[in-house]
Each structure stands twice: as structure tokens, then as C-alpha cells.
Amino acid sequence: VPAAAADLDRTDPLASLRDRFILPEGVTYLDGNSLGALPVGVAERVNEAITRDWGVGLIRSWNDAGWYPAPARVGAMLAPIVGADPAHKSVVVCDSTSVDLFKALHAACSVRPSGRRVLIAESDNFPTNAYIAASVAAAYGLELRAVASDQVVAAVERAGSDVAAVSLTHVNYRTGRQHDMIAVTDQVHAAGALVLWDLCHSAGVYPVALDQLDVDFAVGCTYKFLNGGPGSPAFLYVNRRWIDAVSHPLQGWFGHRAPFEFDSSFEAAPGIQRMLTGTSPQLGLIALEAALAAYDGVDINAVRAKGEALTDRFISLVDETLGDGSAGAADHDNLVSVVSPRQASERGSQVSLSHPNAYAVMQALIERGVIGDFRAPDILRFGFQPLYVRFSDVDHAVGVLAEVITTRAWDQPRFHARKSVT
Numbered sequence: 001v002p003a004a005a006a007d008l009d010r011t012d013p014l015a016s017l018r019d020r021f022i023l024p025e026g027v028t029y030l031d032g033n034s035l036g037a038l039p040v041g042v043a044e045r046v047n048e049a050i051t052r053d054w055g056v057g058l059i060r061s062w063n064d065a066g067w068y069p070a071p072a073r074v075g076a077m078l079a080p081i082v083g084a085d086p087a088h089k090s091v092v093v094c095d096s097t098s099v100d101l102f103k104a105l106h107a108a109c110s111v112r113p114s115g116r117r118v119l120i121a122e123s124d125n126f127p128t129n130a131y132i133a134a135s136v137a138a139a140y141g142l143e144l145r146a147v148a149s150d151q152v153v154a155a156v157e158r159a160g161s162d163v164a165a166v167s168l169t170h171v172n173y174r175t176g177r178q179h180d181m182i183a184v185t186d187q188v189h190a191a192g193a194l195v196l197w198d199l200c201h202s203a204g205v206y207p208v209a210l211d212q213l214d215v216d217f218a219v220g221c222t223y224k225f226l227n228g229g230p231g232s233p234a235f236l237y238v239n240r241r242w243i244d245a246v247s248h249p250l251q252g253w254f255g256h257r258a259p260f261e262f263d264s265s266f267e268a269a270p271g272i273q274r275m276l277t278g279t280s281p282q283l284g285l286i287a288l289e290a291a292l293a294a295y296d297g298v299d300i301n302a303v304r305a306k307g308e309a310l311t312d313r314f315i316s317l318v319d320e321t322l323g324d325g326s327a328g329a330a331d332h333d334n335l336v337s338v339v340s341p342r343q344a345s346e347r348g349s350q351v352s353l354s355h356p357n358a359y360a361v362m363q364a365l366i367e368r369g370v371i372g373d374f375r376a377p378d379i380l381r382f383g384f385q386p387l388y389v390r391f392s393d394v395d396h397a398v399g400v401l402a403e404v405i406t407t408r409a410w411d412q413p414r415f416h417a418r419k420s421v422t
């Protein structure tokens with residue numbers, strides 16, 4: 001007999017962390033992998049930055065309110081969450097993930113072992129990763145080999161000493177499948193190539209060990225599991241082995257050795273500062289800095305353990321109520337399949353289900369206060385941020401999902417009308 005959700009919530013060592021977030025009444029939030037919830041204290045801190053630092057401090061705040069050093073300061077705060085030693089100064093927060101990916105991949109290519117001509121990427125990765133891999137390969141005249149994520153190991157093996165760099169996403173956005181980051185990093189290094197990891201779907205919920213694995217480059221979103229707020233700037237990690245050697249084409253004044261000397265020619269700053277380009281978005285950085293307080297004293301291993309338990313429970317309840325052989329499953333429209341790996345160690349803090357009318361099903365769930373998202377063509381995606389998701393939320397969400405599917409509540413015109421953001 002599975003444990004009751006209330007008992008699991010009562011004995012959950014992370015249960016009190018939910019108080020670090022402001023969550024609306026009547027909402028079961030399973031979309032922290034798209035936009036994290038609002039942490040306590042962020043609104044006050046941003047308001048203070050606007051009214052005091054901007055309103056009163058005005059231009060003086062670039063010096064007096066710590067605006068200028070914010071990209072590296074917030075990078076150092078975030079570093080331990082992804083296994084980077086803040087003392088190494090290898091993380092900076094700036095720009096969007098797409099832009100950071102562009103810069104990091106260029107940086108990787110700028111220090112690739114000479115004579116190597118193959119860039120390996122994933123054909124089923126998030127589209128921005130595919131677009132950027134193609135543009136960087138073209139810029140360097142490299143051959144892009146975009147292979148399915150389960151073919152990466154074989155592709156690296158096949159290309160051997162031709163591989164210059166391998167650009168991968170740790171957890172696939174659509175399926176939630178997770179690479180074995182230790183094994184793949186080792187394999188790429190054994191081939192003499194450089195590895196870049198996109199941590200969009202694992203930073204904050206998985207004990208990523210960038211320094212320990214000697215990862216070369218990494219990037220990731222901060223508005224998903226790290227709760228930085230809509231469009232909060234991304235993070236970029238460069239192994240300290242490379243930092244003073246790399247270059248990238250977006251060489252703007254914030255990456256210059258001395259921006260306020262206004263030199264007419266570019267000279268890269270020493271260290272991680274060279275990865276910056278232009279004026280940093282202060283309000284986004286300040287919101288993220290305040291949001292990261294939600295991780296104070298938090299053991300990411302415990303977060304991961306709870307994430308595995310939450311997603312395991314979600315999958316078994318879905319199997320029980322909607323899986324093959326359960327009531328109604330013979331009807332095509334009731335067929336829900338688990339797309340994410342069933343083995344917890346092979347998936348991120350996410351469960352994806354497929355359903356032929358997934359868009360409408362998700363709209364009906366959202367109307368009932370259970371918020372996940374839809375990924376074309378047929379994926380219902382649920383993200384589990386263990387800092388605020390409870391076991392009782394899992395039970396509630398599956399109960400509502402079963403009701404929506406077995407009663408066909410989703411089959412109403414208003415649930416079929418596509419909005420611009422899904």
C-alpha cells in the first residue's frame with residue numbers, strides 16, 4: 001500500500017521550504033520547469049531597487065548600489081547550485097540562454113584542438129540549441145552532426161579524433177530524459193574534445209557537479225527551477241582552464257578590459273568578465289539575486305531525492321488511474337502514455353505524458369487550477385520543483401487529470417483555441 005500523501009508531506013525534510021514562496025490559493029503549480037514561482041522577498045527587493053536605487057540613487061547606483069559588479073556577484077551566488085566553486089569566478093549571469101549558448105559555443109570552438117572539424121549536437125534538443133549549433137558550425141566551417149540524444153555516445157565514438165566539441169542539454173525539454181552527465185563528459189574528454197552542457201532543466205533540482213566533472217562550458221536558464229522571474233538573465237560557466245584563452249564574436253564594451261577607458265579597439269577583460277557584452281539588466285539580476293535566497297542552506301541532493309519521489313509517485317498514480325488496462329483506456333481519447341523514462345535516475349524533475357488532445361486537456365487542467373504546460377504535438381508536461389511541490393499536490397493533480405480525461409471535460413471549443421504561448 002503506497003504511503004498517504006499527507007504522511008509523506010508531514011515527514012518531508014524539505015516541507016518548510018514551501019514557505020519561502022508565494023503561491024496563489026487554489027493552484028497546484030507543476031510548471032516550475034517553465035517559469036518558477038515567486039519567492040518571498042523578491043517583490044520587496046525589486047521595489048526597493050526601483051524606488052531607492054533607481055528613483056533616488058539614479059546614475060550613482062552603478063557604483064553605490066552594486067549594479068556594476070552584479071553579473072559576477074550573482075554568478076558567484078549561483079555557482080554552488082551547479083557545483084562550481086565561487087572562488088574560481090567561473091560563472092557569470094547575463095543575457096538570455098540563447099545568447100549565452102552562442103557565446104559559449106563560440107568560446108569552445110575558439111579553443112578547440114587544432115584540425116578537428118566536427119561539432120556534435122542533438123537533433124531533438126530545444127530548437128534554440130539546434131539553431132545556434134548550426135550558426136556556430138557555419139561560422140567555423142565545422143561539420144555539424146545533429147544526432148538523436150540517445151545516439152550521442154555512438155556519434156562521439158564514430159567521430160573520434162575529428163570531434164571538436166559536443167553541445168548537449170542535460171535534461172530533454174520534451175521527454176524529460178536525462179543524459180548520464182558523468183559518463184558522457186568523460187567520453188567526450190577521452191575523445192580529446194570539449195563539452196558544453198545546457199542545464200536549463202536541471203539547474204536547481206539536480207546535483208550538477210561542473211567543477212568535479214571538469215566540464216568545459218555550461219549555460220542555463222534562471223527563470224525555470226531557479227525562480228528568477230520572467231526573462232531573468234541566464235548563467236554561463238567557463239572552466240577556469242579556458243577562461244583567459246577564449247574569445248567570442250559578441251565583444252561589447254562590458255567584456256572589455258577597461259570599459260570606462262572607452263578605447264576604440266577591443267581588448268578582452270581577463271577572467272569571466274570577457275563573456276559579458278552590454279549593459280546588464282539590473283532589475284532582472286536583482287530579482288534573481290533575491291530569489292536565490294530560497295536556496296540558502298538547501299542540500300541539492302535532498303532536493304533531487306524528493307524530486308525522484310514526487311515524479312515516481314506521479315507516474316504510478318497515472319498508471320493506476322489512466323494507464324493501459326484501467327477503466328476507459330480502451331477508448332482512444334482516454335489513452336495517456338508516460339513519455340518520460342520510468343527509471344527515476346534517467347529523468348529530470350519532470351514527467352511528460354502524451355495524449356492525442358494534449359493541448360485541450362492542459363487548458364482544462366489549468367481552468368481547474370492544475371498548471372502544467374503543453375509541448376507540440378501531443379505532450380502534457382509537468383515539472384516538479386521540490387522546494388514547493390508537495391506529495392498532496394501530486395495526488396490532487398492526477399485526480400483532476402483523471403477526471404478531465406474520463407469525463408472528456410477537455411472537449412469544449414474554448415479549450416481547443418490555441419493561445420500564442422503554450
Ligand SMILES: Cc1ncc(COP(=O)(O)O)c(C=O)c1O
Pocket residue numbers: 096097098099126128129169173198200201221234
Ligand atoms: C534546453 C533549453 N535551452 C534554451 C532555452 C531558451 O532559452 P532563452 O529563451 O532564455 O534564450 C530553453 C527554454 O525553454 C530550453 O529549454
